[in-house]
Amino acid sequence: MTFEVVKTDAQTKARLGRLTTAHGVVETPVFMDVGTQGTVKALEPRDLVENGAQVVLGNTYHLMLRPGAEVIAAGGGLHKFMRWDGPILTDSGGFQVFSLAKMRKITEDGCRFNSHLDGHEFFLGPKESMAMQRVIGSDIAMVFDECLPYPCERDRAEKSVEQTIRWAQVSKDQPHAEGQLVFGIVQGGVYDDLRRHCAEELVKIGFDGYAIGGVSVGEPEEYMYKAVDASVPYLPEDKPRYVMGLGVMHQMAECVARGVDMFDCVIPTRVARHGTAITRNGNVAIKAAKWILDQGPVEEGCECYCCRNFTRSYVRHLLNADEILGLRLLTIHNVYALNRFMKEMRAAIADGTFADWKAQLHRQ
């Protein structure tokens, strides 16, 4: 069995699970660290292990453009190339094609676009995406889909969902890397009936897991939970559910309470580069003048390498002096903090205290 639900919470839909992949077992609920270009920014594989990371997410679009399939194939796939022996999940590239690239033409087969790096022309559709994910050798591949923006008219959403379902079938039919799991993606925007329709059609095709896409794209927070609530009831109990692009602590907890098992987000690495620490009590701007002489750690009680060794005063100095070590230490802290948060969440589900644990969370 690929996914095993170890325990379901009595008061909510939260589940404790174990997802078996070709590169090890993932304890869920899990937050996955994003390694866009073959590295979780500023971190080495040993840092990921040290800070509790379970899964690295690679971006098919970025890796296709640079270094490209040939280089990754020569390196023996992404695991060997970046020396990460744990599970890797790859997105399909659809989201980036629609948000980053200069689009040329969309057809039934996919999209012709110009690279945001150098204008070079590429074509990406379900066949090309699955072929690239096969070269990458990810443990979990995502189907090629269209991620709907917010807001989106009903008409466009309807057409797009049908396209996403057809692309999901084509994605499923491609050859995959050995042991590679394939996840479908439920789209449908804010339209509950479209979410249901999409979920039901994807389940007919049959996938190893199901993502809820088009969430955390600028919509109000209640719409996020609405999209989850509109999708989860139509997804199988024995498959993992994944909300893409979400990494805010209390929002992840709310989604877990609604039956979600997996998350990913660039938040911990991105905000670190802007001098922000993620803590139990919210985000903290370490560059702020009030920390200039502060001899406490970035987060009181935190056991990460940054907090065990350095003061806010020192980290603030590094950030203000544009020293790479400053953003690296904050990245270490943020990755640790999010993985610790998920570990605490799993422990709360395990001992039946999830609802109480969730109730006391800081809300940003």
Added chain:
Amino acid sequence: MTFEVVKTDAQTKARLGRLTTAHGVVETPVFMDVGTQGTVKALEPRDLVENGAQVVLGNTYHLMLRPGAEVIAAGGGLHKFMRWDGPILTDSGGFQVFSLAKMRKITEDGCRFNSHLDGHEFFLGPKESMAMQRVIGSDIAMVFDECLPYPCERDRAEKSVEQTIRWAQVSKDQPHAEGQLVFGIVQGGVYDDLRRHCAEELVKIGFDGYAIGGVSVGEPEEYMYKAVDASVPYLPEDKPRYVMGLGVMHQMAECVARGVDMFDCVIPTRVARHGTAITRNGNVAIKAAKWILDQGPVEEGCECYCCRNFTRSYVRHLLNADEILGLRLLTIHNVYALNRFMKEMRAAIADGTFADWKAQLHRQ
């Protein structure tokens, strides 16, 4: 005894030594890693230990401007602030005042200048420099001096050397941190008699060690060795000798053959940021197209974390994608490579093969 010459080479003036500081013993000849702003760029203290670093060099000028004496004092001195328990050497700030800052006025007491960061006005002379180095709490403090440029007219060199000698006396007379060693600096440019005069006067004052300054400031390589040869005979056998700002492998070996024990340079960290690896066979541009599919390590046979784990193809990709991990991995390699080089040099002196070892070195 602070400095012990363990062995002197039979064919050259190379010495194997042990310098005892308040934070441990330094095996010489030693290369010291530069941590300008309270961090060796992109590295943590544990990386320094892992890569054979013995001494970290802090820059008094930079630390005085940012974060400033108050912050370092509040942090308990630089060792505690940056969490480096090994020896720290600080320069006096003289070099940076004359090369980086906007000079306002030079008097017998020192220099009034504007910070290169924000234009804020500071005053730095021998008294202020020694006071700042006392706050930093370095194990080795350098006297405040004027570093002569190359070329430099005889007249100016003469006057400057006298100033340097007077400042050395004032520096010596200041209160120092507990256990802090103080080194004098021999100036004199390309004028052998000025070098001798400066050395003799400094020895009369009496220091724990002697630097040869104004070397590696753009002069032809033979002038570098000439400056060393003009200074070393007038320096005591039982004190360490230090060529400031030098970090090219074969040049360090040539200086060691002339009786020098200590070096420092920004080369390993600076060239890493430009994508250059330091190897036994010279510098290698890892961004070059020829490495695109190369599955070998950055340097064959190297035992550093970078070379044990990653391919040239991967590191090249990281550098080309502006990923911080790329410059960090090259920094790790370069620091390791220079410390390994010094370790091999010490082994060669120890077993009496230094001259042969030096003869086979790659010359850049």
